[in-house]
Amino acid sequence: MSNENTLSRRALLMKLGILFNALVAAALAVPIVRFLLSSVTRGRANGYLSWVPLGSVSQFPEGETRLATFRNPYVMPTDGKTVDTACWVRRVAGDQFQVFAINCAHLGCPVRWFPQSGLFMCPCHGGAYYRDGSRASGPPERGLFEYPTKVQNGLVTIQAGELPTPGAPTAALVGGKPPCAA
Amino acid sequence: MRRLIAQIGEWLDQRLQLAAPIREIAEHPVPRSTASWWYVFGSAALVIFVLQLVTGILLALLYVPSGAEAWSSLQVLNHDVTLGWFVRALHGWGSNFMVAIVLIHMVQVFLFGAYKFPRELTWIIGVFLLLMTLGMAFTGQVLRFDQDAYWGLGIGASIASRVPVLGPAIVKLMLGGPIIAGATLSRFFALHVFVIPGLLIALVSLHLLLVLKLGINEWPMPGRVVKKATYLREYHELTKKDGAPFVPYAVWKDLFFAACILLAVAACAVYFGPFGPTGYPDPTIIQTAPKPDYFFLWLYALLSLLPPSMETPALLIGPVLAIIGLLLLPFLSGEGEKSWRRRPIAVLTLLLIAVTLGTFTHLAGFAPWSPHMNAWSGNPVPQRFLHGTTALERQGALVFQVKQCRNCHSLGELGGQRGPALDSVAARLTQDQLIRQVIQGGGNMPAYGKNLSPAETTALVAFLETLHPAGQAPARDTARDAALGESTERRVPAQP
Numbered sequence: 123m124s125n126e127n128t129l130s131r132r133a134l135l136m137k138l139g140i141l142f143n144a145l146v147a148a149a150l151a152v153p154i155v156r157f158l159l160s161s162v163t164r165g166r167a168n169g170y171l172s173w174v175p176l177g178s179v180s181q182f183p184e185g186e187t188r189l190a191t192f193r194n195p196y197v198m199p200t201d202g203k204t205v206d207t208a209c210w211v212r213r214v215a216g217d218q219f220q221v222f223a224i225n226c227a228h229l230g231c232p233v234r235w236f237p238q239s240g241l242f243m244c245p246c247h248g249g250a251y252y253r254d255g256s257r258a259s260g261p262p263e264r265g266l267f268e269y270p271t272k273v274q275n276g277l278v279t280i281q282a283g284e285l286p287t288p289g290a291p292t293a294a295l296v297g298g299k300p301p302c303a304a
Numbered sequence: 305m306r307r308l309i310a311q312i313g314e315w316l317d318q319r320l321q322l323a324a325p326i327r328e329i330a331e332h333p334v335p336r337s338t339a340s341w342w343y344v345f346g347s348a349a350l351v352i353f354v355l356q357l358v359t360g361i362l363l364a365l366l367y368v369p370s371g372a373e374a375w376s377s378l379q380v381l382n383h384d385v386t387l388g389w390f391v392r393a394l395h396g397w398g399s400n401f402m403v404a405i406v407l408i409h410m411v412q413v414f415l416f417g418a419y420k421f422p423r424e425l426t427w428i429i430g431v432f433l434l435l436m437t438l439g440m441a442f443t444g445q446v447l448r449f450d451q452d453a454y455w456g457l458g459i460g461a462s463i464a465s466r467v468p469v470l471g472p473a474i475v476k477l478m479l480g481g482p483i484i485a486g487a488t489l490s491r492f493f494a495l496h497v498f499v500i501p502g503l504l505i506a507l508v509s510l511h512l513l514l515v516l517k518l519g520i521n522e523w524p525m526p527g528r529v530v531k532k533a534t535y536l537r538e539y540h541e542l543t544k545k546d547g548a549p550f551v552p553y554a555v556w557k558d559l560f561f562a563a564c565i566l567l568a569v570a571a572c573a574v575y576f577g578p579f580g581p582t583g584y585p586d587p588t589i590i591q592t593a594p595k596p597d598y599f600f601l602w603l604y605a606l607l608s609l610l611p612p613s614m615e616t617p618a619l620l621i622g623p624v625l626a627i628i629g630l631l632l633l634p635f636l637s638g639e640g641e642k643s644w645r646r647r648p649i650a651v652l653t654l655l656l657i658a659v660t661l662g663t664f665t666h667l668a669g670f671a672p673w674s675p676h677m678n679a680w681s682g683n684p685v686p687q688r689f690l691h692g693t694t695a696l697e698r699q700g701a702l703v704f705q706v707k708q709c710r711n712c713h714s715l716g717e718l719g720g721q722r723g724p725a726l727d728s729v730a731a732r733l734t735q736d737q738l739i740r741q742v743i744q745g746g747g748n749m750p751a752y753g754k755n756l757s758p759a760e761t762t763a764l765v766a767f768l769e770t771l772h773p774a775g776q777a778p779a780r781d782t783a784r785d786a787a788l789g790e791s792t793e794r795r796v797p798a799q800p
Contacts, residue, residue, distance in 0.1 A: 161481045162473045170482035191588045200486030202372030203586040204454065207483070224590055229607060230458035232590035234677060239707040240755040245593035246459075247608040248673045248712070248722045250750050258750035263612045284482040285458065289465030290472050 170196050170283040176221070178276050182213040187235050187253060190221075195283045209269065210235055210242070211278060212253065219278055222255050223267035223286040230287065233266065242266060264288070329516060330555075333547030335539075337523030339554035342416070344561035345409035346515075350508065351562040352402045355569065356440075357501065359395040367447070369493035371486030371585070374449040378581045393573035399441055401569050403599050406437045414654065417642025418521035420530045424634035426514040429507050431630045436504050438599065443496035445597050449489055450581035455594035457484045466616045484587075519543060520550075524642035531639055593674065602664035608673035609664075672721035675711040679719040686716035693770055700767025703760045707752065715771075723749060730772040734781045738765045 129137075156163070164170065172195035182188055187210055194205040210222040210233075222242070224232045231246035241258060242251040249260035256265040267286035272279050284290055317323045366385060368377040381388035410430065413419060419427035442460075446453045457479070464478055465471040480487030522542055548554070579597075583589060596604050610618055644651050676683075685701045693701070704710065712722035733741065742761060745751035756764065772778045 159477065161476045161479070161487070165472070165476045165482055189590070194483055194485070196482060198481075198486050200370040200372055200490070202370070202375075202486065203584065203588075204371050204485045204488075205483070206586060206588045208588045208590055224587070225458060225462075228462070230462040231455055231594060232587075232592060234590060236680075236708050236711075238680075239709075239752065241708065241750055243675050243677065243708075243711065245674055245677050246455075246604075248675050250675075252750065252754075259745065259748045261608060261610075261612050261615065263615075285461055285475070285479065285484060287462045287465035287472075287475055289467065290475070 165284070171281055172196075172283055173272075173274070173279045174282050175274075175277040175279050176209070176211060177278060179213075179217065179273060179278055180276075182211050182219070182278065184213050184215055187212040187237065189235070190278075192280070192282060207282070208232070209280070209282075210266075212255075217273045219271045219273065220255060221269045221271045221278070221280045222251075223269065225267060225286050226262060227257075227264050227266055227288060228260070228262040230285075330551040331549040332516065332519075333543045334520050334550045334554055335522040335542050336546050336548050336553070338520045339548065339557065340523065341557055341561070342412055343520065343554070344558050345405055345412055347558040348562050348565045349402060349405045349409055350512075352398055352405060352565065352569070353504065353508065355398045355566065356395065356402060359391050359398060360497070360501075362391050363395055364497065369447070369490055371449065371489050374447065374489055375581055375584055378448065378450075382578060389578050390573055392578035393576070394569060395444075396579040397569045397572040397576070399444055400598060401565060401572075403437055403441055405565065406434055410434060411654065413521075414650065415644045416521055416524050417530070417644075417647070419634045420640070420642060421532050421535055421634075421638045422518055423514070423521065424638060426511060426518065427634050428631055429511045429514070431627070433504065433507055433511060435627070436500050436507070439500050440496060440504070441597065441599055443492045443500065446489070446492040447496055448579065448581045449585050451583040451585055451589065451592045452580070452594045452596075454484055454585040454587060455592065456596055457488060459594070459596075463619055467620060521642075524644070526641070526643040526645045528642070529640055530642060593677070595668075595671075598665070601668035602661045604671075605664035605668040608671075609667075670721075674720070675722050676720040677711060679710040679714075680705050680708040683710060683715075683718040686718075689715060689771065693767070696763050697767045697770050700763035700765065703756070703764040704767055707756065707760075707764075709764075712749075726768065726771055728771060728773050728776070730769045730778040731776050732779060733768075734779045734784075735765060735769060736781060736784070737779075738768050742768075 174192045174195055176190040176192055182190075189208055190211045191206055191208050194201075194207060197205050208224045210224065212220040212222070214220060222233075226233050226244040226246065226249050228244065228247055228249045231244050233242040233244045233249070233251065235242050240253045242253075242255075244250070244260065244262075247261050249262040250258040251262070251266050252258050254265075255268055257263070269280035269282055271281075313323075363381070366377060366381055366388065368374055378392070381392055383389070413427065413430065446457060461475045461479060461484070464474045467474055476482060478488075478491075479485075480491045519539060522539065583592060595601070606618075607615065641647055685705060690698060690701060709726075710719040712720040714721060714725045715727060717725075729738070739761065741747075741749065742756065742764060743751065743753040745753075752761075769778055
């Protein structure tokens with residue numbers, strides 16, 4: 123009966139079965155991929171960023187740089203202490219503040235402030251920054267990351283919520299000063 | 305009793321029908337020359353992998369993959385559970401041994417030309433097995449979830465974020481959110497415990513299947529050249545003429561070596577104990593200098609020594625090129641000589657890579673590029689540098705310490721090594737050059753112009769000018785001396 127150009131009933135049913143499975147797989151793939159990428163899609167909408175208070179203005183003496191800590195605005199019960207973050211607050215004068223991320227612009231190690239020499243130094247690969255966050259020496263290609271800052275009701279407030287990394291769009295918004303000697 | 309066991313065995317085999325194929329595999333003929341101590345590394349890697357599976361499952365009985373509790377659950381394993389420390393130590397040392405043995409196995413395969421026709425696919429799968437072994441080592445370090453793990457993840461995120469366009473998305477995918485937190489640990493747990501081991505089991509099985517199907521690589525003889533047209537026939541003849549059953553002819557060496565390696569892992573575990581955890585993963589504790597585990601130390605060194613502008617290309621393109629190179633190797637030299645005696649470039653390449661990685665790892669052991677964060681307050685200026693100095697010079701020594709110069713410059717072998725040692729700086733730089741260097745910086749030194757008063761600079765330079773070997777005059781600008789008519793006897797060399 124059958125020749126090369128005709129399809130037997132069984133073969134057709136098998137092909138339809140494969141097609142049916144492919145359709146179901148594609149339909150299932152949509153929610154699965156959306157679930158997998160949820161941390162990316164939410165970040166793209168900047169859904170992670172919020173304004174966080176660091177403390178009252180009077181806590182930060184003028185002309186000095188102090189360590190402050192804040193809790194990340196986005197917290198899950200299993201986060202433990204990892205949502206607590208440190209940052210360096212420099213009160214330039216009056217209500218003018220600079221808040222630097224603790225993470226070195228090179229590879230993210232925690233930089234330390236040395237008021238005597240007016241330098242931030244990184245313990246990992248030896249990056250150094252001047253008091254205004256600009257690059258002083260070492261492997262970093264740019265200055266320290268800076269959080270957007272404002273003073274609200276006497277509180278120093280920063281826009282935080284994302285790990286500052288060299289490629290993050292929030293990092294490009296601020297702190298991207300040309301590396302120059304202070 | 306023996307009859308009963310035989311009966312049970314027969315009953316099982318009637319249903320499973322596995323005895324015949326297993327016997328065939330065990331007794332398949334291998335070239336006699338391969339029953340060598342050089343051929344034991346693959347099976348040793350497999351045995352350690354099994355050790356890792358067993359100890360990993362044991363650890364999972366108590367480990368809690370939660371950002372809030374992982375660290376404490378490791379403390380419980382270390383201190384409260386009977387022999388918990390030993391199982392952790394076995395798993396940690398097993399990981400180090402596994403990376404080492406996989407690398408040695410790969411070197412042996414490379415030197416013996418075993419990647420050539422027809423074993424190209426075996427090599428390619430092996431490359432993926434190496435990558436997965438390294439992936440297991442890195443994800444395992446993250447599961448320790450201590451300070452090193454936290455900042456190590458930050459370093460990983462910083463590297464990933466440099467990928468053009470996709471960087472920020474990759475970071476969030478890797479961290480499971482905007483920051484390093486509980487979700488990050490959970491996904492590294494899933495990778496370390498489900499995804500990578502699953503792939504490893506599948507690929508190890510394929511790797512072994514290929515070894516059985518294609519036969520173990522014969523001992524390479526100089527002059528016995530691999531040709532696609534004739535190799536299979538030649539190999540078949542070799543195993544027929546000069547072959548021996550794998551069991552027991554060759555397997556006893558594998559068994560002895562595997563047992564020795566397991567003993568060595570256990571000995572290291574007992575003697576050195578488990579790895580960490582180091583400090584609690586609290587990012588507000590910033591007094592930390594994270595360092596990667598042993599097998600990533602070379603990368604730590606490379607990231608400090610590359611010029612800044614080369615770093616991103618090297619980080620993003622280097623590994624891709626290396627992996628492509630490894631994958632293409634069997635296609636670029638799939639035929640020809642197998643013996644290392646006739647492949648000088650292969651041997652030299654290998655030596656170059658080994659020396660490079662070894663040097664970087666060695667350097668990372670003492671990290672000369674890292675400032676010593678406490679040197680300025682912890683390492684006093686050695687007395688001999690202050691003997692017979694003036695008040696101004698002593699004031700300068702004080703400035704030298706207080707301004708953290710010591711964090712990067714050593715005196716009397718104590719202090720940072722980021723900048724040059726200053727024990728004899730006055731013999732190299734004149735007064736003018738010292739002033740310029742201090743104020744303007746340069747050559748990877750920050751400019752101190754804004755952070756030193758003129759008085760401090762004068763004192764500091766006066767102190768630096770005393771730093772020259774006894775009997776060697778300090779460097780002087782003769783043009784200046786002539787112009788200002790200064791005496792050449794401006795300063796008598798200080799006595800030690």
